[in-house]
Amino acid sequence: MTDWSAVVWGFVAGIVAGLVAFLVPVIGHIGAGLIAGFVAGYLAGGGLGSGLWHGLLAGALGGLVLVLVTAPIAGLLGGVLGGPIGGLFGGLSVVVAGLVIAFVFALDSAVGGAIGAVLAD
Template sequence: MTNWRAVFVGFLVATVFGIVGLVVPGVGQLVAGLVGGFVAGYMAGGSLGSGVWHGLLAGSLGGIIGGLLIAVAVGLSGLALGPLGGAVSGAAGIGIFLLAVTISIVMALESAVAGAVGAAVSN
């Protein structure tokens, strides 16, 4: 059974660390995913599989939310630029979607590994 509290807390930790990690681009987000997944796995406890599952959910939720925020920002900027901006932002939307999916997968995988470590430490 999924412990949604652990997933949400792991997501919040990853989000806070990700915002702080903007100072060190790339590395900051990597650490954020690892710490968030670890917290989710540690809070959920149980087996390694449980830690992987909870870390995976926490990391992928962060990636999905981040991708949506980027998409909204580009959409709003396209609206501000009128019809030509709408066409440009629509074309850019495909690239943004692929970037968001890639970020979500990377965050989910690293968080899953860290979640397994967190579950192992909690036992």
Template sequence: MTNWRAVLVGFLVAAGLGFIGLTLPGLGQLAAGLIGGFVAGYLAGGGFVRGFWHGLLAGALGGIVGGLLIALLVAVAGWAAGPAGGLLTGLAGAGIFVVALLVASVMALESAIAGAIGGALNPDSDSDSDSDPDPESTRSTGQRREHY
């Protein structure tokens, strides 16, 4: 089961560090994606595969948000330039889509690799939302609660 809290925290770490990393173009965003993916994988725990999955989701979310921000910027620029600007930015939309897809893929893969390392370093995380914090709490009824 996906730990969305770990994914969100990893995304926020990557986004915050990526914003700060604008002072070092390229390298700053690379480090931000790696650290964000590592945080997502470590918080999710559960080993290599689970960390890979959570790092992948955190990185993909960052890529999607980044692509949407680029598209919004281009749309506003086209709107401000009038009909000719609208035509030009409409044609540029296909190229922007391809670039955003490429950026999202790279961010997702680097975050997934770092998430796998984070998950491997924390194989027994109890941060899952479906874990029972007090397994003895079912003794009073005599019934055992099953998790699906």
């Protein structure tokens, strides 16, 4: 069963770590995903599989929120600069790229979740 409080706390930890990650761009964002997953996995406990699952959810949630925030902005900017077609393609391209980013965030968060859950038990 999914411990949603662990997932939400992992998500919050990932957001905070992601904001700090702008100081060290590539390593920082990978680390933010690992931290998000670690927190979710550690709080959920339950072994390797549970940690993977909770870390995956925390990372994916962070990526999906990123998509929901940036896609409308890109659609509006594309609409202003490129007309209706520009708005459509601007918004859709951000959604597709964002979903790929959400998948990548979820993968490293799953690894962090597995580590956190193993250390919690």
